[in-house]
Amino acid sequence: MMSERLVRDLHAYHDGELHGLRRWWLERRIAASPEAQREVERIRELGAALRAQAEQAPAPDLWGAIVLRLPSAVPPAPSARERDGFGFRLPPWAGVVVAAGAVAVAFLVMPGGAPTPPRIAPAVRGSAVQLLDTGRRPAVVLQDDGEATIILLLPKQNADAGRTSDVVG
């Protein structure tokens, strides 16, 4: 049974990465060990198989044809000024902020498609409830008038069933 380190050294030997004393020492060990010789032979066969597979890969001219068709589909790259749109370079994190905002807007405008109930209810004119964030829990405003404001938090397991009750106000 060969050690993991010896196998690693045999791979390095096959790839021509060993030199000097280490190469000499490993060659002696290979000569003395039929198991190491078999391993070197196996590595050689594996390399040959990989090279054969690489030769069967799509011909370069196919990729060339694809590349040639790309320019008509890709618009010309905008200048830095056009890309930023404001005449100055945006910081690197601006893209992340814009992407997060786009995702948030998508969730807000997605009709019934949001995976979680709306968390923050907007204020309704004349309502006592100016902001309501129940985390992932659905909630119902049972009453919101001059007599009382009553908000019932529904159990989490009813979140899907109670989705129609999430709208407050």
Place this chain on the structure above:
Amino acid sequence: MSWAEAKRSAVAGLCALALGLAAAGAAAQDQFAPAAGAAPARKAPAHFEVTVLRAELAKGVVDAEAERLHRLLARRGLSYGTLRVVANEQTALMLGEIGAVMTPNGQQYRYRPLDRGETGFLVAVDWGSTRGDFRMEPGVPLVLGGQPKDGGQLWVVLELR
């Protein structure tokens, strides 16, 4: 007129002037003082009463202090057999100060007056993962409930006095 007499009359004149100004100031203050029921004085604290209740479906006792909430909930189709007051506190908070009461589920119910309005306060409330901002007026309770506890539910009533 001697020098001493002149000094005495000057001092008397200054005193009379000071008294006159003080009287005029007091009169003006009376004239512009807010009438009862008008906007709360700018530096007056907000007086709150917070009540924590535990509700169960099983037939039991409805505490006398919980009868108003019991009626309000029953009108909305939430009828409980038992409604007990767990805690009741009264606090006076200046703007920005935080009041808190521990509920039996181990969470803190916190409330904080953020701004003063014509007749009430804008109050921020948080309880567990729930938070909100509410316009509160005296005598109109803010009732938040539904947190489970031992097969029952917890309700918290916050009222501006």
